[in-house]
Amino acid sequence: MIDRLDLIVIGAGPAGLSAAIASARCGLRVLVLDEFPRPGGRLLGQLHQEPDGFWWNGIKEAQQLVRQASENSVDIRTGVSVTALEQIGQTGWKIWTNRGPFSAKHVLIATGAAESACPLPGWTLPGVMSIGAAQVMTNVQRVRVGNRGVVVGMNVLSMAIVSELRLAGIELAAIVLPPKNPLNVRASDPGDVLRSLLRFAHLAPNALFRFGASFLGNSLMQRMALKLYPRRGIRMWNTPLQLRRSAVEIVGGSCVEGVRIADIDSEGVPIPGTERLIEADFVCIAGGLYPLAELAAVAGCPFRYAPELGGHVPAHDESMRTPLQGLYVAGNITGVESAKVAIAQGQVAGLSIAIDSGVPDSPTETELQTAMHRVKQMRRDALIQFDPDITACRNRMYGTNDAIG
């Protein structure tokens, strides 16, 4: 057992590691717990080229954070699942795990986000996986997920992972919408999906960009865009993005054998007589992300509901403090955004915790302000805005404004 910890960080992703580094640099004794066998969180799956040509390799970014953490005597333990936490009077927090209990004065919950399902008939067959699982198998475990796949669901995350699967040489027969049902109302609406795709057409290969650029900014034009969108799809990374087709059912006996798809009208309703079967041996379901906040709920933290941030998020302020003494949050648990924003939020949390600890090397309020400022900058410069209204939503939540000096 470790004596006299100042801080336990739950989650060794970009937010958790950067918070651990920032607070350890101020002299705090920090333990980081993560249930995955390797530290890095969602960074481990990320691999993409930025518009300036730089290749963002999440595995390297994670290694760098882990090295900095080790240099500052942060103890990182992987394969540890936190099952509960409890506030113990004014003295701090007790954490329960599958490796016994731990105690510390401060706790940072940086558990990130979980994938949302978009269920359809056949989705429980072996060979169906979330698209994030396909990403981890491909980029982290280096396992080939299958020979020919179909992706169900179009959003920022699925487009990014499709490009990674293609880089790994995995064949994808098609990307289609989920079927219209009470669980997939917005994700199955071709107009809604097209509007969200156009927001990041600047990142997409030429074909979608050329198509999208001419329709940006004008809602009448956007309605036309759907009518003009080719039925067979636009090819991205040599995979047809079929905005006017949806999956009807995943078929197979003991495992996935294919996906039955149909042409759809502008409301997402299948057009009778257009059904056909696409052969496939795996299917990726892409329903997007929601903040994974179970532990904040168990701790008794109040919540705020913000669809722009992906759902319910623990109440917190711009300094990453929650209303509960000694409890902090950072990263995607506070709203779904990019890893760079998560890293900047982690630095804010680490400094706040150091200030509240009253250590001799305590950061100044100015340093904290600078770190909070950097979060806004990262948010503004982010390649991908998961939602167009994130900044406005954050400003409402924190009582702040857009000003970035």
Next chain:
Amino acid sequence: MGNTPFIVCRCEEVTLEQIIEVIERYHCSSRETKLRTRAGMGICGGRTCRPLIDRLTGQMDAEKAAYSLPLKVQPPVRPISFGEWGRGS
């Protein structure tokens, strides 16, 4: 199309049709839906189907969602053996 039954809560094997029927008959909240159908009460603690149940009961509408999660989260939030669970207390 649209009539093929399929499972929403994989742990407890509850279908979409079963959940919708209960919501329509009792006009119930997420919590009552969970108690009546067992959807969300399985080994994963509802990590997959919790947001889906909220979507079906309409509790993800901005006004209704308010300041707490519609469905209470109970520890342990990950599957754990009784032996390991007991070790912590």
